[in-house]
Amino acid sequence: MTTRLTACLLALAVVLGGVLLLRPSESTLAAWSDEATVAVPQLRTGGVQVDVTGSGTTATLGMSGDTSGTWRPAAVTVLSAGRALTGAELAGSRVEYRLARNGACVAADPVAYSASPSGTATSFPVTGGERLSGAHTVCLTFVPSDQVLVQLGGRALSFVTTVDGVAAPTGTWTAANTWTASHTLPAAPTVSALRCTPGWLNQWVTLGWDWDGGDAANRLARFSLQLQDRGTWRDVATISSRARTTTITPYQFSFVSFDSYTLRVVAVLNDGTTVPTSSTTNVRVERVGLGAAYCS
Numbered sequence: 442m443t444t445r446l447t448a449c450l451l452a453l454a455v456v457l458g459g460v461l462l463l464r465p466s467e468s469t470l471a472a473w474s475d476e477a478t479v480a481v482p483q484l485r486t487g488g489v490q491v492d493v494t495g496s497g498t499t500a501t502l503g504m505s506g507d508t509s510g511t512w513r514p515a516a517v518t519v520l521s522a523g524r525a526l527t528g529a530e531l532a533g534s535r536v537e538y539r540l541a542r543n544g545a546c547v548a549a550d551p552v553a554y555s556a557s558p559s560g561t562a563t564s565f566p567v568t569g570g571e572r573l574s575g576a577h578t579v580c581l582t583f584v585p586s587d588q589v590l591v592q593l594g595g596r597a598l599s600f601v602t603t604v605d606g607v608a609a610p611t612g613t614w615t616a617a618n619t620w621t622a623s624h625t626l627p628a629a630p631t632v633s634a635l636r637c638t639p640g641w642l643n644q645w646v647t648l649g650w651d652w653d654g655g656d657a658a659n660r661l662a663r664f665s666l667q668l669q670d671r672g673t674w675r676d677v678a679t680i681s682s683r684a685r686t687t688t689i690t691p692y693q694f695s696f697v698s699f700d701s702y703t704l705r706v707v708a709v710l711n712d713g714t715t716v717p718t719s720s721t722t723n724v725r726v727e728r729v730g731l732g733a734a735y736c737s
Contacts, residue, residue, distance in 0.1 A: 443648045451542075459525075461599055475668050485592075489505070490509065490606070491504055491618035492552075492618070493604065495578075496621075497623065499581075500622070501578045502514075502604055503576030503615070504606045506608070506614070508521070509535055509609050511607055511609060513554070513572045513605060514567040514579070515566070515604065516565060517602045517603070519531060519601075520600075521593060521596055528563075529560035530589070531586070531589055532558065533712065534584060534586045535557055536552040536555060536567075536581065536583055536584075537554075538553050538555065538570075538580070540578070540584065541577070541580055545581075546578075553569065553579075553610070554564065554567045554570045555568060556568070567602070577625075581602070582626070583600065587657055587711075588712070588714045591657075592627065594626050594629025595626060597627045597696075600621070601621050602622070603617055604617065623646075624649070627655050627656040628653075629655070630652075630710075631716065632651070632716050633650050633653075634720040635648050635721065635731055637650055637722045637724065638736070640688070640734070642733075645688050645734055646688070647689075648666075650686075651685065652664075663709050664679075664707065665709055666680060667705050667706070667707055669703040677693070683691055689724055697729050703721050706720060707724075724737075
């Protein structure tokens with residue numbers, strides 16, 4: 442009887458001990474848990490972006506995103522054959538921006554923004570106008586200086602405009618985008634090769650040339666006859682802008698002369714830009730008091 446009671450008590454102790462051991466303590470209540478996977482939408486911090494639609498010299502610019510904002514053209518870079526041109530190479534030129542009316546720009550419309558390249562930089566600030574909201578169609582126009590027209594006439598230039606955007610009203614978010622436009626310059630003005638025609642009894646020679654001014658035709662101020670002197674060109678006569686020939690006599694040279702002279706004609710534009718003939722000509726002068734001139 443005593444043995445059976447002892448065995449019952451031992452069995453009860455084992456059961457109660459197991460219950461105590463299986464119960465989590467207060468410090469480990471989290472040891473028992475259940476788990477489930479729940480899909481959560483992607484988180485966003487918000488933002489804005491500058492939109493550029495279109496190509497060529499006309500594009501529609503605007504902003505989109507989590508809030509409204511304003512934008513404007515901020516800077517422009519000009520490239521020729523992939524190389525960024527400096528302000529010195531573009532001096533006297535302008536990049537103009539106009540806002541389209543009914544989707545089209547007219548040259549007579551006022552200029553909203555502009556850039557005037559100068560100096561050694563290759564990025565030029567765009568000035569004028571106000572920041573815009575909403576989408577607007579903008580047109581780019583390049584007004585080359587005569588020097589640029591002479592040096593780069595007939596080439597295609599690329600204009601990369603940086604457009605800056607700022608979120609309203611706090612301006613906490615900013616954005617930028619670029620608009621690339623291409624524009625082919627008119628052909629460069631040219632003066633043809635000189636033609637030399639001997640005069641009667643070699644008392645003179647007549648030099649003739651042709652002038653193709655293109656877009657610069659109405660900006661021709663005069664022609665200049667130049668003589669090559671020790672590796673440099675020296676002006677020896679001024680010729681009317683209407684003339685296409687000039688006469689060379691021995692009496693324009695030294696009293697005693699038995700020399701050949703290299704000559705050219707240069708077109709001089711209103712801003713001082715010069716366009717030389719595509720080739721030179723040689724004139725021989727033989728003079729001792731009286732003289733003669735020959736095409737050589």
